[in-house]
Amino acid sequence: ATPTAVMVGTGLGASHGVLIKGGQSLENTHKVNCVVFDKTGTVNAKLLKTMEPQQFYELIAATEVNSEHPLAKAIVEHAKTFWEEGDKSIWPEARDFVSVPGHGVKAMVRDREILIGNKSLMLQHNMNIPEDAENILAQAEKMAQTGILVSFDREVTGVLAISDPLKPGVREVISILKSMKVMSIMVTGDNLGTAESIAKEVGIGTIIAEANPEQKAEKVKDLQALGYTVAMVGDGINDSPALAVADVGMAIGAGTDIAIEAADIVLMKSNLEDVITAIDLSRKTFFRIR
């Protein structure tokens, strides 16, 4: 394609909210024949077991407000609903906040150690998972929800079930990609049960579950070694290694700054349909003028 065609293509992308960083990104996109989706999306948290809700939510919101993870944002939003307008943004201070990518977060709030995350985060800290918590987790998985454990001072005190209402249209996006001879794969740090129910819902046949950020990147490399030109779609810090190694990294615009930085293309409208827009635009630019 001529430089002019590339400029036109990039400009057209921008007008559709598809931010393409440079001509090379646009060019690579027309060769994409495999899209790896992070299981992305959010929200509405449900508290299934707890102490006094305000006390519980204050501690977890104070912790999660330091995390950029979409799940964290969902949890903080949900916590806010327990306060009257006006005083809801006042969380106690969290000290020693640590994020454990792919597993959860940790901090000290009101002199209590707060851990929020998946089972392996709790196991890493030598905790027992009580049977009722296990049951709630299993139930959440069946309903395609992400079950998150909360512990205070190394004792599991709550489980949050966060459902990930898939944006309408994801199923269609997958099927259109298929018709464009582009394979779709899902990778996620989430457990296999949740991943499977979601994959089934959207029509994705291949899933990689319980993958940490490095394993997500490894998976992309495996696909490349098989000869695929891979686009990775993700939104979190945990996705940035995979976004960086992919032939085309596509960040969801509502995602974290680090993901947006690591990407070649930013989907500003946070709309998965725009994966198609990007591939289409690139194909038009590079097939037309060769």
Ligand code: ADP
């Ligand atoms: P995904 O691939 O679904 O985006 P991640 O790799 O980001 O998942 O995280 C994997 C799991 O780690 C999540 O399903 C969740 O259980 C836990 N986790 C990660 N970050 C957080 C957080 N900020 N708060 C609570 N749990 C978290």
Ligand code: MG
């Ligand atoms: Mg994610």
